[in-house]
Amino acid sequence: MEVSNTFGPIDIAISGMRAQNKQMEAITSNAINIHTTDNGRGEPYRRIEAIFKADDDDISGVSLDKIAKDTSDFYKVLKPGHPDADENGYVMMPNVDLATEMINLKSATRAYQANVAILKRYQKMVETTLELLR
Amino acid sequence: MININNNVSGSLNAIKGFLEHSPTSSGTGFKASEVGAEKQKSDFADTVNAVGKYLTKVDDLQQSSDMSMKDLLSGKNEDITSVVSAVAKADMSFKLLVGVRNKLIEAYKQTMNMPL
Numbered sequence: 464m465e466v467s468n469t470f471g472p473i474d475i476a477i478s479g480m481r482a483q484n485k486q487m488e489a490i491t492s493n494a495i496n497i498h499t500t501d502n503g504r505g506e507p508y509r510r511i512e513a514i515f516k517a518d519d520d521d522i523s524g525v526s527l528d529k530i531a532k533d534t535s536d537f538y539k540v541l542k543p544g545h546p547d548a549d550e551n552g553y554v555m556m557p558n559v560d561l562a563t564e565m566i567n568l569k570s571a572t573r574a575y576q577a578n579v580a581i582l583k584r585y586q587k588m589v590e591t592t593l594e595l596l597r
Numbered sequence: 598m599i600n601i602n603n604n605v606s607g608s609l610n611a612i613k614g615f616l617e618h619s620p621t622s623s624g625t626g627f628k629a630s631e632v633g634a635e636k637q638k639s640d641f642a643d644t645v646n647a648v649g650k651y652l653t654k655v656d657d658l659q660q661s662s663d664m665s666m667k668d669l670l671s672g673k674n675e676d677i678t679s680v681v682s683a684v685a686k687a688d689m690s691f692k693l694l695v696g697v698r699n700k701l702i703e704a705y706k707q708t709m710n711m712p713l
Contacts, residue, residue, distance in 0.1 A: 470686050477682040484678065582685065589689050596696035 471522070472585045478524030479578035482515050485527050486571040489513040490564050497559045500547040507537050508557040533558055641705070648697055655690045662687035 489511050499508040510533035517523050535558045543552030662683035668674035 469689065473682055473685050473689075477678050480678045480681075481676075582681075586685060586689065590692065593692055593696045596700050 469589065473582060475522075475524040476578045476582040476585070478518070478526060480575055480582075482513070482525045482527060483571050483575040483578065486513040486515075487568065487575075489530060490568045490571060493557075493559045494561065494564045494568075496557055497561060497564075499557060500545070500554055507555045508559070509533060509537075510535075510557060510559045641708075645701065648694070648701065651694065651697075655687075655694045658683070658687040658690050 493510050496508040502508045511530050512533060514528045514531050515525050516528035518526055537558050538556040539553050540556050541552055542548055542554045545554045548554045662680075665674065665680045665683045669677060669680050674680075
């Protein structure tokens with residue numbers, strides 16, 4: 464993305480807001496599926512994470528690269544009565560840690576706020592410049 | 598000591614460069630690139646026409662911000678950030694337009710009130 468116009472910072476801040484929106488979506492999906500033992504293919508839910516990439520190696524906005532799956536091991540919990548339990552009574556639970564998701568949610572929120580703050584400040588800056596016309 | 602002449606010409610050059618690259622000033626009588634060369638005169642109407650060309654751009658931005666708001670409210674588009682972006686751009690360009698317009702009117706009034 465080439466930034467040579469007045470609207471460059473707006474576009475970049477908006478792309479950041481969109482990216483963090485996506486990140487929050489992934490976190491929500493992880494958080495609500497923390498006890499999902501079946502993802503429809505006989506496996507527990509696998510934690511996902513939004514991976515971002517810069518649009519350019521110059522001044523650029525950010526965009527979603529991919530939604531990546533967390534390849535770490537599932538948790539094994541003893542739940543003999545559970546329908547998805549194996550013969551020893553263990554159930555494979557999603558590899559989601561709620562504390563991690565909470566921290567990620569906080570950081571996504573802060574990053575979103577940072578983008579909004581930049582957008583606001585940039586608008587103020589332009590207004591200050593326009594005051595020179597008065 | 599600050600060399601004022603140097604400063605002034607430097608900023609004038611900067612303005613000239615800006616006007617040469619800005620799309621709104623092309624194709625009108627208000628051509629900064631020729632100012633130095635042959636002292637081409639531009640009258641007030643040309644400047645107003647240049648602003649008139651900018652007006653359609655501002656209107657386009659206003660229209661697109663209007664459209665994105667309508668799309669959001671009618672459920673066609675659920676991305677609120679695009680609305681924010683369109684509105685911010687429309688707002689910014691409109692403020693610039695109003696600033697330039699006020700300045701132009703002020704200049705006109707000052708000229709008209711000049712004692713002859």
